[in-house]
Amino acid sequence: MIVMKFGGSSVESAAAIERVARIVKARVERNPVVVVSAMGKTTNRLLALAGLAAEGKQSAALDEMEQLQAFHRKEASAILLAEDQENLDQLLETHFTELSHMVAEIAEVESFSPQMIDAVSAMGERLSSQIVALAFRYFGMAAAHVDSRQVIVTDTRHTHAAPLFHRTYERLQATVAPLAEKNVVVMGGFISSTVNGVTTTLGRGGSDYTASIVGAGIGAEEIQIWTDVDGMLTCDPRIVPGGHLIKTISFAEAAELAYFGAKVLHPATVLPAIDKNIPVLVLNSRRPEVSGTRIIKDPPHCRNAVKSIACKKNVTIVKIQSLRMLGAHGFLRRIFEVFDRFQTPVDMVTTSEVTVSLTIDNARHLNEISGELRRIAEVEVETNRAIVCAVGDNIRGTPGIGGRIFHALGGINVLMVSQGSSQLNFSFVIAEDDLVRAVDGLHQEFFSERDPEVFA
């Protein structure tokens, strides 16, 4: 058995679903369980229409609902057997009637609870999964639909519910695994329910998580996440083109990279699979022939020291200096408390005896933060900075990497350096204007020769 997950853009239209069907059909002898997101931007549209209802604009909400229904009808009806057209009508009728009741309820109380948000947003995957199951029949597969809410059991934290793994795995084993022996099982991602059967969701983008949970639950041999990129690359294509595809990467390396826009998936979402030693593949549904990136717990040794160079623009450095820090304790706590109060994540930190430099990415509360900090220290702010980060398991324990990095930078001024915490990344901060030159130099230094086992 394998799990194949397709995101919203992979099922956004009749043509996209046809591509999915072809990809799945080519792998049908591996007993695929298919997990799909809502079609295109459906989740956003559902939440927007619920928002309209909550503002008392019920007729605008109903208009938007009509359009959403028409969109589903148009795309789905093009890829259905004649005998299933009626099933589609019924499907749309039931779901949109249910949705209109929710809209009416929201409009009446002029607000919507987290429980209602889940009920509304779950409609996207409830519809897409049934439509894809019907379409698979049209494309000649024996497809069986499973309502994820019957098998993925969660706690009651609506809009970001946590799975109850034991129960969920039990149900997956009892229902999905046997069904997958003779059918292509299709399930909606993202949606789940409490022990009492109340609809919950796993949080935005939660379909990857569903795929990983299902894979772990049924003991799949592999989990495939089908996206619209070829996989993870040796450098960010938006900064420097010509990066190479990374064929295998460790979970820890993928997690380090995820922070930097190289985010083809959120690492936390693949943890259930990695825990069970199930490989997670990232593949491109527009170019299924590309081998993609395989994320595993312990990949084979790589001859290259670095696996990828990631970077992030729009970084702000906050430099905090105070003689009171000398020999004092509790000073760092006071600094971080300020960032905590303004809900601003701190990314990189370096300290000397009397200064702390740190970077933030979200500068929304920068003025308030510096104002608070100035009561206890001198504060300097530098904007338009970039973090560059070399990632690779081998950075740990290979002498001379720092030397090679600084040499490759060819005189670019480095403002902060951090290495050691995870040992598989070496990060530094430079001016944004130097970014392209820096990434290009590093890429040449570390990837002119490549281990053919690891890079395509």
Ligand code: ASP
């Ligand atoms: N449809 C959900 C969302 O848009 C889940 C997903 O696509 O993964 O967040």
Ligand code: MG
């Ligand atoms: Mg998505």
